Amino acid sequence: MIRKILKWTGITVLSLILILAIVVASRQNLQFNAPYPAITASTDSAVIAHGKEIAYGPAHCADCHYAGNADSVFKLGQEPALSGGRVFELPLGNFYVRNITSDPVVGIGRYTDGEIARVLRYGVRPNGTAVIDFMPFHNMSDEDLTAVISFLRTSKPVRNPVPDHSVTMLGRVINAFMIKPVGPTGEVPKSIPRDSTAVYGKYLANSVANCVGCHTNRDMMTGAFIGEPFAGGLKFEEPGIPTLVSPNINPNTPGRIYGWSQQDFINRFKMGKTIPYSHMPWNSFKRMSDNDLKAIYNFLKTLPAATTKK
Ligand code: HEC
Numbered sequence: 001m002i003r004k005i006l007k008w009t010g011i012t013v014l015s016l017i018l019i020l021a022i023v024v025a026s027r028q029n030l031q032f033n034a035p036y037p038a039i040t041a042s043t044d045s046a047v048i049a050h051g052k053e054i055a056y057g058p059a060h061c062a063d064c065h066y067a068g069n070a071d072s073v074f075k076l077g078q079e080p081a082l083s084g085g086r087v088f089e090l091p092l093g094n095f096y097v098r099n100i101t102s103d104p105v106v107g108i109g110r111y112t113d114g115e116i117a118r119v120l121r122y123g124v125r126p127n128g129t130a131v132i133d134f135m136p137f138h139n140m141s142d143e144d145l146t147a148v149i150s151f152l153r154t155s156k157p158v159r160n161p162v163p164d165h166s167v168t169m170l171g172r173v174i175n176a177f178m179i180k181p182v183g184p185t186g187e188v189p190k191s192i193p194r195d196s197t198a199v200y201g202k203y204l205a206n207s208v209a210n211c212v213g214c215h216t217n218r219d220m221m222t223g224a225f226i227g228e229p230f231a232g233g234l235k236f237e238e239p240g241i242p243t244l245v246s247p248n249i250n251p252n253t254p255g256r257i258y259g260w261s262q263q264d265f266i267n268r269f270k271m272g273k274t275i276p277y278s279h280m281p282w283n284s285f286k287r288m289s290d291n292d293l294k295a296i297y298n299f300l301k302t303l304p305a306a307t308t309k310k
């Protein structure tokens with residue numbers, strides 16, 4: 001009797017695992033619908049120059065889309081090619097950052113402007129599947145997105161093929177049931193005046209440079225924000241290097257930049273990276289204009305005082 005029950009329980013459990021495996025396998029290439037933004041690359045040299053400034057400055061594309069040490073290339077006064085290949089090793093799998101040079105075989109030369117714009121704004125890959133939400137540019141203005149894509153189109157093609165992501169079993173289960181594309185939080189602006197006001201600073205800090213994403217505490221499993229905005233507390237734990245915690249950058253609270261003048265803030269950015277293993281893309285940010293840095297400072301000054309004091 002007991003043996004029979006055990007046998008049937010075993011068969012049921014095995015069948016359930018099998019069904020789950022089949023469902024998981026069948027849900028690996030889920031297709032998502034998202035509009036193709038009406039973005040067309042421009043050949044205007046001023047637009048291209050602005051795109052390059054964003055890509056190698058506040059948006060720090062090179063800090064992920066370059067497999068070598070971007071810092072050392074920047075230090076030589078050069079720009080790392082955005083040829084991909086860097087790998088993020090996560091419990092969900094190994095994710096290889098893509099080649100986004102203009103190469104027509106392995107880079108973005110394969111894609112239409114709409115496909116590139118859609119992956120950045122709506123998190124849907126050219127093949128219709130959802131990206132893991134690494135890139136926080138969902139609310140980037142039409143003008144800036146146009147500039148970035150215009151610049152990518154003119155970048156020197158690099159024929160560097162990048163391996164496909166290799167997803168673990170856990171990653172496959174999460175991919176099957178939980179990964180959804182992330183899109184904009186509201187209506188995306190057409191353009192934002194590039195002055196030194198808090199309005200522009202808020203846009204840079206939230207939608208381009210991602211200060212908010214690293215300087216706000218988050219739930220490590222879901223990525224959801226759980227701390228006060230810009231009050232720090234996010235832990236950067238990585239094997240082989242000391243753990244860093246992002247500091248509180250609310251200037252109205254006794255945190256890291258309490259008492260810093262606008263000029264102190266600019267000067268700190270011009271110094272670049274001082275902690276070699278810091279995750280902050282200092283050497284991209286170092287290239288930001290004084291105007292952009294003033295705008296970010298002016299925005300941070302408008303934050304209500306946080307209760308976190310570190
Ligand atoms: C924090 C790291 C990070 C930053 C910063 C970043 N990317 Fe990415 N990017 C990735 C990863 C990881 C992928 C692969 C995502 C996936 O397939 O799930 C990717 C994929 C892409 C793709 C899709 C390419 C393809 O073949 O599917 C484009 C286009 C892209 N990035 C453009 C950019 C641009 C332009 C910038 C700067 C404005 C940028 N990225 C900044 C990490 C980053």
Ligand code: HEC
Pocket residue numbers: 205209210211212213214215236244245246247249256257268274275278279280281285296
């Ligand atoms: C990828 C994550 C990341 C991003 C994006 C990021 N930071 Fe940081 N930031 C850190 C970490 C980690 C530290 C602590 C290590 C260090 O000082 O380099 C830090 C330190 C700082 C410091 C303290 C520097 C000092 O010398 O005490 C300031 C100020 C700062 N960040 C401001 C900013 C601003 C403004 C932005 C957006 C323009 C930004 N950060 C974007 C991770 C990040």
